Amino acid sequence: MREQLEQLRNGAVQAIAAATTVEQLQEIRITLLGRKGELTALMKGLGSLSAEERPVIGQLVNSVRDEIESALGTALAAAQENLIAERLSSERIDISLPGRRPLRGTKHPISLVIEEVSAIFAGLGFSVAEGPEIEHDWYNFEALNFPPEHPARDMQDTFFVENSMLLRTHTSPVQIRTMLKQKPPVRIIAPGTVYRCDSDATHSPMFHQIEGLMVDTGVTFGDLKGILTVFTNQLFGQKTGVRLRPSYFPFTEPSAEVDIACVICGGKGCRVCKNSGWLEILGAGMVDPEVYRHVQYDAEQISGFAFGMGIERIAMLKYGISDMRLLFENDVRFLRQF
Amino acid sequence: MNVTYNWLKEFVDFSETPDELAALLTMLGLEVDSMVKLGEGLDDVVVARVEEKRQHPNADKLSLCKVNNGKEIVDVVCGAQNFTQGATVALAQIGSVLPGDFKIKRSKIRGEESCGMLCSDKELGLADESAGIMVLDADIAPLGTPIFTALGLKDTLLEIGLTPNRSDCLSVIGIARDLAAKLGVQLKPLATTLPEAGEPVGSFIKVTIDNPELCPRYAARYISGCTIAPSPEWLVKRLTSIGIRSINNVVDVTNLIMMELGQPLHAFDCDRLAGKQVVVRTAGEGELFTTLDNQQRTLQATDLVICDAERPVALAGVMGGLNSEIELTTTAILLESAFFKPAAIRKTAKRLGLHTESSHRFERGIDIDSVGRALDRAAALIVELAGGTVAQGALDVYPGNSERTPITFRPERANGLIGITLERSEILDILIRLQCRIAENSDGSVSVIPPHYRLDIEREIDLIEEVARLNGYDKIPATMPIARVVSDRPSRHQEIEKLVRELLVQNSMTEIINFSFTSADAAGKLLLSDDDPRRVAIKLANPLVDEHSVMRTTLLPGLLETTAKNMSFRSLDLKLFEMRRVYFPGEGDNMPHEPLCVVGAISGSRDGDGWSRPQEAVDFYDAKGIVESLLESLEIGGVSWNSEQVESYYHPGKSCSIFAGRDYIGSVGELHPTVQKNFGIEKTVFCFELNFEKLVKLSRTKKTITAPSRFPDSSRDIAMLVPDEVPASKIIDCVKAEKAKEIEQVQIFDVYCGAGVPAGQRSIAIRIRYRSFERTLAEEEIVALHKRVVTNLVNKLPVTVR
Numbered sequence A: 001m002r003e004q005l006e007q008l009r010n011g012a013v014q015a016i017a018a019a020t021t022v023e024q025l026q027e028i029r030i031t032l033l034g035r036k037g038e039l040t041a042l043m044k045g046l047g048s049l050s051a052e053e054r055p056v057i058g059q060l061v062n063s064v065r066d067e068i069e070s071a072l073g074t075a076l077a078a079a080q081e082n083l084i085a086e087r088l089s090s091e092r093i094d095i096s097l098p099g100r101r102p103l104r105g106t107k108h109p110i111s112l113v114i115e116e117v118s119a120i121f122a123g124l125g126f127s128v129a130e131g132p133e134i135e136h137d138w139y140n141f142e143a144l145n146f147p148p149e150h151p152a153r154d155m156q157d158t159f160f161v162e163n164s165m166l167l168r169t170h171t172s173p174v175q176i177r178t179m180l181k182q183k184p185p186v187r188i189i190a191p192g193t194v195y196r197c198d199s200d201a202t203h204s205p206m207f208h209q210i211e212g213l214m215v216d217t218g219v220t221f222g223d224l225k226g227i228l229t230v231f232t233n234q235l236f237g238q239k240t241g242v243r244l245r246p247s248y249f250p251f252t253e254p255s256a257e258v259d260i261a262c263v264i265c266g267g268k269g270c271r272v273c274k275n276s277g278w279l280e281i282l283g284a285g286m287v288d289p290e291v292y293r294h295v296q297y298d299a300e301q302i303s304g305f306a307f308g309m310g311i312e313r314i315a316m317l318k319y320g321i322s323d324m325r326l327l328f329e330n331d332v333r334f335l336r337q338f
Numbered sequence B: 001m002n003v004t005y006n007w008l009k010e011f012v013d014f015s016e017t018p019d020e021l022a023a024l025l026t027m028l029g030l031e032v033d034s035m036v037k038l039g040e041g042l043d044d045v046v047v048a049r050v051e052e053k054r055q056h057p058n059a060d061k062l063s064l065c066k067v068n069n070g071k072e073i074v075d076v077v078c079g080a081q082n083f084t085q086g087a088t089v090a091l092a093q094i095g096s097v098l099p100g101d102f103k104i105k106r107s108k109i110r111g112e113e114s115c116g117m118l119c120s121d122k123e124l125g126l127a128d129e130s131a132g133i134m135v136l137d138a139d140i141a142p143l144g145t146p147i148f149t150a151l152g153l154k155d156t157l158l159e160i161g162l163t164p165n166r167s168d169c170l171s172v173i174g175i176a177r178d179l180a181a182k183l184g185v186q187l188k189p190l191a192t193t194l195p196e197a198g199e200p201v202g203s204f205i206k207v208t209i210d211n212p213e214l215c216p217r218y219a220a221r222y223i224s225g226c227t228i229a230p231s232p233e234w235l236v237k238r239l240t241s242i243g244i245r246s247i248n249n250v251v252d253v254t255n256l257i258m259m260e261l262g263q264p265l266h267a268f269d270c271d272r273l274a275g276k277q278v279v280v281r282t283a284g285e286g287e288l289f290t291t292l293d294n295q296q297r298t299l300q301a302t303d304l305v306i307c308d309a310e311r312p313v314a315l316a317g318v319m320g321g322l323n324s325e326i327e328l329t330t331t332a333i334l335l336e337s338a339f340f341k342p343a344a345i346r347k348t349a350k351r352l353g354l355h356t357e358s359s360h361r362f363e364r365g366i367d368i369d370s371v372g373r374a375l376d377r378a379a380a381l382i383v384e385l386a387g388g389t390v391a392q393g394a395l396d397v398y399p400g401n402s403e404r405t406p407i408t409f410r411p412e413r414a415n416g417l418i419g420i421t422l423e424r425s426e427i428l429d430i431l432i433r434l435q436c437r438i439a440e441n442s443d444g445s446v447s448v449i450p451p452h453y454r455l456d457i458e459r460e461i462d463l464i465e466e467v468a469r470l471n472g473y474d475k476i477p478a479t480m481p482i483a484r485v486v487s488d489r490p491s492r493h494q495e496i497e498k499l500v501r502e503l504l505v506q507n508s509m510t511e512i513i514n515f516s517f518t519s520a521d522a523a524g525k526l527l528l529s530d531d532d533p534r535r536v537a538i539k540l541a542n543p544l545v546d547e548h549s550v551m552r553t554t555l556l557p558g559l560l561e562t563t564a565k566n567m568s569f570r571s572l573d574l575k576l577f578e579m580r581r582v583y584f585p586g587e588g589d590n591m592p593h594e595p596l597c598v599v600g601a602i603s604g605s606r607d608g609d610g611w612s613r614p615q616e617a618v619d620f621y622d623a624k625g626i627v628e629s630l631l632e633s634l635e636i637g638g639v640s641w642n643s644e645q646v647e648s649y650y651h652p653g654k655s656c657s658i659f660a661g662r663d664y665i666g667s668v669g670e671l672h673p674t675v676q677k678n679f680g681i682e683k684t685v686f687c688f689e690l691n692f693e694k695l696v697k698l699s700r701t702k703k704t705i706t707a708p709s710r711f712p713d714s715s716r717d718i719a720m721l722v723p724d725e726v727p728a729s730k731i732i733d734c735v736k737a738e739k740a741k742e743i744e745q746v747q748i749f750d751v752y753c754g755a756g757v758p759a760g761q762r763s764i765a766i767r768i769r770y771r772s773f774e775r776t777l778a779e780e781e782i783v784a785l786h787k788r789v790v791t792n793l794v795n796k797l798p799v800t801v802r
């Protein structure tokens, strides 16, 4: 019996060493250690041994089995590792082929600018207000201190519709609607679509503006400068120079045009800024007392400022678009870049 | 308003360079739109003398010249004939660049070297046509002097974009005044000496004003014995420098004084005025009148006209009449200087589409106080240039009182509103520099009377603006306001708008923005029925083009036009959406409705270009899927899809209306082939349309979340033959009607028709997943439940289980 065990062990060691695949090793395990395996068969012979021999041989059987198990385990692990190594060295894909992905959707650049500007002003405590695009003359002009027949009306070529209404020429009527609805403090911005009866390379009959209005006690022109400086720095970069210069709007006084240092040339002068180094981006001013009169605010008690900017202009500067018409041609080859 | 640097210097002393001056004016609110430096880059064109001129050996019409430029003698070949040896000429030297980007280079002309060019007026941009080269006075300037310097033309033209309130700056003196106020210097005095002679003016002509409210002041002078002739060179040059064409000496003087002082003037041929009188009155309704530009105008009763004893001779403040125009034979002149009411002039000019330099100034308001000064200055210049005699005195009818009301002004309020801390004296000094008259009041305020020409200053706030402007906007510190905290989150409408845009973009869609106006026939192209409310659109009274003549009532035409256009550019895989307003007339006096709508269109392959899978075209279910995911995200429940009533613009068999409960919220479907053709779309398109306002109304903010079951599931499949007329949704509804809480999910996983399936039927396979929240379901329970489901299906629907 001893010899038989010895033989079995040697045979097993050789077989395990010779085996190369996981399948061969598993076969060896079944042949030797399985229910009908050789070692199992030998163990059945233990019963015929004497009481003295039985424990000795039994111990030997166990040690042979442990030895085979351990050799099998090591070989199996090595074979599995080989298998993985072989897989890794043989499998190759062309990673340069494009990935599989859904088409990327995009927001219109006008929407993107409105969202960005609104977010900046939300951070300054301004909420978003809206108003109708088809307006009464009173909200669009008269309450904003454009009396009938006033030359300032020529600044804004107006589309008229039936019932003596018009397409709003600016987002400023939202100021009036807001102040008629609520008492100070007022802090709103009003993005929206506006219309002017004018069409060429730099004018579109439909475009977009964002209006801003802040009315409270003790608001100064310096505060307007502060708010607009913070805004332009957030939109165009921390070091963007800002310049206010006198201008005229019927509904603000004092009024200002707000220029930023040219984002194209950095202020040195280029074609976009007509060599001035400055780009006009918005109009602003202190709300005119005449406007307060129309909304029954007391100009002696409160003060405030308003500002308005063209969204197309900002989009064009932000994205380096030279022709405004691109924004309304809706060519997906253009829109999918945003 | 155009003004030149040198011209301004005649009115005010300053040391700023043209660039510095432009910056200064811009910061004063007189924005310099552009600057043209006359003669800039032409310094290499110099005064030179032709020392020798001889025939070109190889060309009859050319001559060889030895030209002295003050430093050396150069050879120049010249083709002009209008000069002789010894002539003083303008030599464009090698390297100079003439207007029109014409570079002067060394060249050989018919074998002879030429080192420059002798220039004509035209070549230097000084005239439209020239007969030969420019021949100058021998003593004009030393040889080698730049030609523009020698001609006194070195100047800078400033084009100033004036805001409508600054009518006082529609003149050189106006801009000089503001500049002087800013710099704190005095204007140079305007000296006018007017020699008067002979009879008093009243013996030649009478003036009557019928409408003093429209014409508060009318002044005139009579000049006899004039000779109409071309203007002298200096006057032509000055007018040309600001872009005004020279006509004759008298008309040029009126234009010059208008530009200089801002007062429009008109010169009549006095011999052509019937009855030797002037009447200022309103026109008769329908009265005909021919203006200087030879156009016959039909007047209205609101138009103000200047008449002689019989007929109108000028459209007041707008344009003179052909019947009294200055001609070469004119000798007696009536010179008019008046103030007309801005609104009246504006009305007439606007109605007749006749915008002149004169009407522009009257419309915005001129200085009623300087009516007489301009008249005298022009009369003096006319006799200087055209000879003649100015009659004694001026007719000056000035019935009204023009004294201005004082404005109460509080200096501390100026500081407070602007956010600056100027001394009271500094503030008052600014107003004094602006020629305001000031009187202190006992309460600390000041009474301020602004000058007549500042019609824009009427209120305290106008004075505050002047303080901010003259002190400089750049000196105002940027501060952050101290504000009260207000709590305000975006409205539900705004939040959902943002969310929907976000969701559609996540669904691979590209946002488009079309104009809000469309063509009147858009509704027809969509095959809308005659009584469809979308056929009633708000019309523009003054559209720019017919294609943009009405406000859209649906976003579809814009979307479909965009689709067609993109396809024509070979962008065939399209997923487009637009979320914008549409416009419906209000009832009666109500405001129009402007509801927000959402539309989408998809076409082409589902995943764009790919290499790994066969290209699959999008279909109805892709469009429906986008809508489904949108409705799910908005938590809109009770959605049903109804194929019985569909919009006219869809394929009737491949479209449906969408309801949430009883509310119609939109539609989805394949575009009708006729509509597709109407919009010129090449490929099949699937569209959806949603009423955004309904989405806001129906969306729920509250989501119901349940924890998932921790017990194992068990799925059972059922395949059945379903007649075509039974919608698949009925099968799902039928299973769900079982209301067994162990039914976790019902899913259609196969729809098949073809071989093995009888005609008129489909094979539909569903998978039901059973799972309990409380325990592991026993096999028997599942079998029993499933059997009940199958029995129910077979009993309630005309289906056969396979």
Ligand SMILES: [Zn+2]
Binding pocket: A262, A263, A264, A265, A266, A267, A268, A269, A270, A271, A272, A273, A274, A275, A277, A278
């Ligand atoms: Zn630039």
